[in-house]
Amino acid sequence: MLVIASLLAGLVFGLGLIVSGMANPAKVLGFLNLAGPWDPSLALVMVGAIAVGLVAFHVARKRTTSLLGAAMELPISRQIDRRLVLGSVLFGVGWGIVGFCPGPAIVALGMGQAKAVVFVVAMLFGMGIFELFERRKQAVLMRA
């Protein structure tokens, strides 16, 4: 049941990205291009998503189990640290270069776009590099 819910959530998320135009990197770059002819669409996508999200998370935060009986795994960290900021800077630069963030890149991959394949493979490689560093750090900590 959880797997089906997950599949549906991914599907609706992807449909939202296509309907909103955000699967198209050119449209995202139109929003990030503040100094040029600016396309505010992405801001309205956020408004629509957050309007629904505010209600949903207000309800979710009070629950100890999900409607399907799964444990609630919402984040608890409140730490604003170097990792958060540095990681977000790297992500923002990559986002600004091409106009892809992870969700739209996966949807574009589903459209069979060859360039999306290149981007997603590099992104997975980047995530793999992160995992290797984390594992090495863990190993050093264990030895200490």
Place this chain on the structure above:
Amino acid sequence: MSVDWNAFTSWSALVGGVLIGIAAAMFALLNGRIAGISGVIGGLLKPAPGDVAWRAAFVVGLLSAPLVYSLFAVLPELHIAAPSGTLVLAGLLVGIGTRYGSGCTSGHGVCGLSRLSPRSLVATATFMGAGFVTVYVIRHLLGI
């Protein structure tokens, strides 16, 4: 700044945004989780027992969104201007950055802001700021 009114697709942006919000709401209330694409994918790179199926299902949902959309309407065209080398660089940055910063546009941007998380507000402001600066440098300083 000048708004590009021809490019501004207000209604589809809002409707698509609401769909994304519904997907995040479904995932939070049914699965008890944050619909953060980079986190969902990243977790597949360090597979743990019982932790793979729901992640894979979400990604399959995203991937199949174009197919489902195409049953009802003509898929919009994507414009990915960047050449392969640039796609690889951007993909690496997005992969490493989203994992190091614990989230992307969906996890921090949509879900985090909906949860009123100060951590996600800092992350979102940071990656959006980095995206604005990157596009400014590429388009207006380098003139590419």
